[in-house]
Amino acid sequence: MKLSKNKLPLELSLHKHYEDNVKGVYNNCHPKVKDARKASMMLLKNIGLPLANNEKWRNTNLGEFYKNSYLIGDEKSVFDKQINEIFSCVVHGFNTNVFALLNGWYYSSEEEQIQTLADGIIVGSINAAQKKYPELISKYFNELVTDDQHGLNAANGAIFTDGIFIYVPDNVESDKAIQLIKMVNRDSSTMINSRNLIILGKNSKLSFLHCDDSINQHHGFLVTNTEIFLDENAKLDLYKLQNLNDNTTIVNSTFANQKQNSELKVNVLTFNGGTIRNEFDIELAGKGAHADVSGIYLMDNKQHVDNQLLIKHLAPNCTSNQMFKGVLDDKASGVFKGSVYVAKDAQQTVAFQKNANILMTSEASIDTMPFLEIYADDVKCSHGATVGQLDSEAMFYLMQRGISKSDARLLLMYAFTSEVTSKIGIEALQTNIDDMIKKRLRGDLSICDKCVLHCSTPDTPIIFDIDMSKI
Amino acid sequence: MLLNIKDLHVSINGKEILKGLNLSVNDGEVHAIMGPNGTGKSTLAAAITGRDGYEITSGEIIYKGKNIVDLSPDVRANEGIFLSFQYPVEIPGVTITNFMRTALNAKREHQGLPAIKAGDFLRKMEDKKKLVDIQSKLTNRSVNEGFSGGEKKKNEIFQMAMLEPTLAILDETDSGLDIDALKVVANGVNTLRSDENAFIVITHYQRLLDYIVPDFVHVMYDGRIVKSGGKGLAFELEEKGYDWIKEQLKNR
Numbered sequence: 001m002k003l004s005k006n007k008l009p010l011e012l013s014l015h016k017h018y019e020d021n022v023k024g025v026y027n028n029c030h031p032k033v034k035d036a037r038k039a040s041m042m043l044l045k046n047i048g049l050p051l052a053n054n055e056k057w058r059n060t061n062l063g064e065f066y067k068n069s070y071l072i073g074d075e076k077s078v079f080d081k082q083i084n085e086i087f088s089c090v091v092h093g094f095n096t097n098v099f100a101l102l103n104g105w106y107y108s109s110e111e112e113q114i115q116t117l118a119d120g121i122i123v124g125s126i127n128a129a130q131k132k133y134p135e136l137i138s139k140y141f142n143e144l145v146t147d148d149q150h151g152l153n154a155a156n157g158a159i160f161t162d163g164i165f166i167y168v169p170d171n172v173e174s175d176k177a178i179q180l181i182k183m184v185n186r187d188s189s190t191m192i193n194s195r196n197l198i199i200l201g202k203n204s205k206l207s208f209l210h211c212d213d214s215i216n217q218h219h220g221f222l223v224t225n226t227e228i229f230l231d232e233n234a235k236l237d238l239y240k241l242q243n244l245n246d247n248t249t250i251v252n253s254t255f256a257n258q259k260q261n262s263e264l265k266v267n268v269l270t271f272n273g274g275t276i277r278n279e280f281d282i283e284l285a286g287k288g289a290h291a292d293v294s295g296i297y298l299m300d301n302k303q304h305v306d307n308q309l310l311i312k313h314l315a316p317n318c319t320s321n322q323m324f325k326g327v328l329d330d331k332a333s334g335v336f337k338g339s340v341y342v343a344k345d346a347q348q349t350v351a352f353q354k355n356a357n358i359l360m361t362s363e364a365s366i367d368t369m370p371f372l373e374i375y376a377d378d379v380k381c382s383h384g385a386t387v388g389q390l391d392s393e394a395m396f397y398l399m400q401r402g403i404s405k406s407d408a409r410l411l412l413m414y415a416f417t418s419e420v421t422s423k424i425g426i427e428a429l430q431t432n433i434d435d436m437i438k439k440r441l442r443g444d445l446s447i448c449d450k451c452v453l454h455c456s457t458p459d460t461p462i463i464f465d466i467d468m469s470k471i
Numbered sequence: 472m473l474l475n476i477k478d479l480h481v482s483i484n485g486k487e488i489l490k491g492l493n494l495s496v497n498d499g500e501v502h503a504i505m506g507p508n509g510t511g512k513s514t515l516a517a518a519i520t521g522r523d524g525y526e527i528t529s530g531e532i533i534y535k536g537k538n539i540v541d542l543s544p545d546v547r548a549n550e551g552i553f554l555s556f557q558y559p560v561e562i563p564g565v566t567i568t569n570f571m572r573t574a575l576n577a578k579r580e581h582q583g584l585p586a587i588k589a590g591d592f593l594r595k596m597e598d599k600k601k602l603v604d605i606q607s608k609l610t611n612r613s614v615n616e617g618f619s620g621g622e623k624k625k626n627e628i629f630q631m632a633m634l635e636p637t638l639a640i641l642d643e644t645d646s647g648l649d650i651d652a653l654k655v656v657a658n659g660v661n662t663l664r665s666d667e668n669a670f671i672v673i674t675h676y677q678r679l680l681d682y683i684v685p686d687f688v689h690v691m692y693d694g695r696i697v698k699s700g701g702k703g704l705a706f707e708l709e710e711k712g713y714d715w716i717k718e719q720l721k722n723r
Contacts, residue, residue: 392523397560400520401574401630402548402581411573415564415613 040157260286268295490694551637620647657682
């Protein structure tokens with residue numbers, strides 16, 4: 001192969017990083033993790049990093065980023081500040097347990113690297129979990145990130161630094177959401193590989209808010225693999241909030257397995273970022289399982305967003321919804337690929353899919369691809385994709401009432417996103433996300449007074465800050 | 472004179488729809504415009520309100536002493552021109568409350584007034600809702616989304632009451648209304664009538680004019696007003712249809 005002679009700089013760094021650690025820290029991992037690292041590195045050497053000549057990456061070309069040199073997973077930072085001293089996220093009436101990753105490492109005191117919360121939920125570092133709960137790691141780790149992975153999944157598997165581990169025991173319903181903040185504090189381009197494992201026992205319930213927030217203007221390359229297991233009747237609400245600087249590249253891969261009557265609700269809210277790719281690979285493996293994956297993307301400048309969904313109906317009577325809506329302005333570009341696979345035995349499947357886009361300029365673009373693969377005969381599947389401009393009838397209606405053209409556009413863009421935000425189950429979070437969307441669409445936080453979008457808390461700024469001076 | 476339309480020619484995609492229309496409306500007057508389908512009644516409404524795609528090829532629309540043909544729809548609206556739509560548009564995600572607050576404040580800004588206080592606004596909403604018998608829940612719903620035909624038309628009159636226009640054009644407000652809803656809508660309009668505003672009521676049927684009694688009735692045919700009269704003309708049309716007018720035109 002030609003490529004192997006002419007490896008990309010990032011690929012070489014990844015190989016080297018593995019070699020540097022294989023006899024050290026990696027050797028001390030849980031045997032299953034150790035094996036997975038080795039196998040992943042072999043796979044990476046074999047398939048390489050995904051480039052645009054790979055059909056699945058045709059519209060999202062990361063080639064340029066592979067040429068950069070990155071600081072990859074270096075020393076763990078000293079824990080000398082509580083998270084609440086560094087980070088503030090004011091969401092009124094939304095009470096969360098906040099946990100953080102700093103430069104890829106789980107950020108806590110040594111004693112709290114893994115802890116059991118009052119309601120019995122175990123939260124901590126995935127590295128610590130390997131030592132303290134080896135049987136859970138044996139049972140779940142890397143069980144989903146197996147088939148059809150790409151080179152960045154493999155790289156993550158080989159050299160991931162750390163990540164969050166959450167275990168909700170059977171019958172535990174948490175009323176306090178868990179919030180994970182990712183912080184990167186480096187003076188140079190950094191690549192962070194994180195690995196998360198979330199396990200919900202039978203009849204359990206959890207809300208998990210995963211925030212990727214921008215830190216500084218350095219280039220960051222953040223790759224995250226998340227595995228999610230939902231046992232019978234388990235319910236997980238997962239929110240991904242992406243508000244990053246234009247120099248950030250994100251590849252998020254989420255793999256989920258759902259047992260009988262479990263429910264997974266995902267909301268992906270992409271407000272900002274350089275190049276973002278979100279992948280979901282969800283197996284509805286038990287009868288009556290339900291997955292609801294929705295998202296909003298609001299992109300401008302030259303930002304790029306790519307959402308790749310695959311929902312596999314493997315058992316009868318499962319239902320799934322995919323609903324992604326986006327507004328693309330300036331020269332922003334987007335990709336949506338929504339796939340539904342219905343296995344032969346998955347009778348009475350109901351699968352719904354919708355992707356709607358508004359292009360604000362002639363230079364903005366979206367590639368939207370529905371993909372259905374159905375082997376059962378008793379199924380209801382629908383899909384729809386739209387690409388358009390703002391509705392001119394509605395524009396005239398608003399303007400006839402005295403609303404200016406620019407305000408009418410703003411109102412309609414906001415209205416367009418509301419179909420997705422109305423799915424957010426936690427009221428306080430919904431209000432907050434709603435406000436963030438309004439502020440994002442306006443593109444200016446300081447003009448609240450005159451704005452046509454009436455935020456519920458106009459006097460309260462959306463605070464979502466990390467005080468870098470304190471790290 | 473509030474509105475003076477002089478020899479108005481309007482084309483859509485190069486096809487002439489209005490072919491030299493003249494109409495004058497004074498403060499305090501109600502003008503009914505009747506006529507068969509496809510004669511340009513809705514085009515007249517679109518031309519006065521400034522809708523895109525309606526090209527004014529010649530003539531003038533003088534409103535409050537100024538030719539408004541070059542003003543954008545929002546400026547015309549803020550100058551006091553209101554259209555009750557024949558087919559009100561559904562806008563999911565925008566609540567009526569937010570919509571009206573935005574519209575009202577746009578008008579106030581145009582008039583050099585500060586934004587309305589939240590309390591005053593809510594009181595005004597409550598007040599005007601009663602006028603057209605709107606249930607309180609309606610205002611928290613998205614604009615026209617899932618409304619019945621009657622609710623949509625009531626909502627148009629509610630918006631009119633909120634914005635207090637000087638010139639209101641009701642485009643087939645009676646279509647799709649049962650008699651009870653028609654009475655409610657007509658009652659709303661009659662309450663808003665004053666010496667300082669005027670109404671242009673576009674309708675097919677004399678029925679609405681039993682409740683909103685016009686000062687003048689005009690018949691439109693083939694892009695022009697071909698006959699004008701008092702309210703008696705509406706009865707004559709109801710009884711005899713439009714054919715006799717077409718005959719008169721031919722014989723001329």
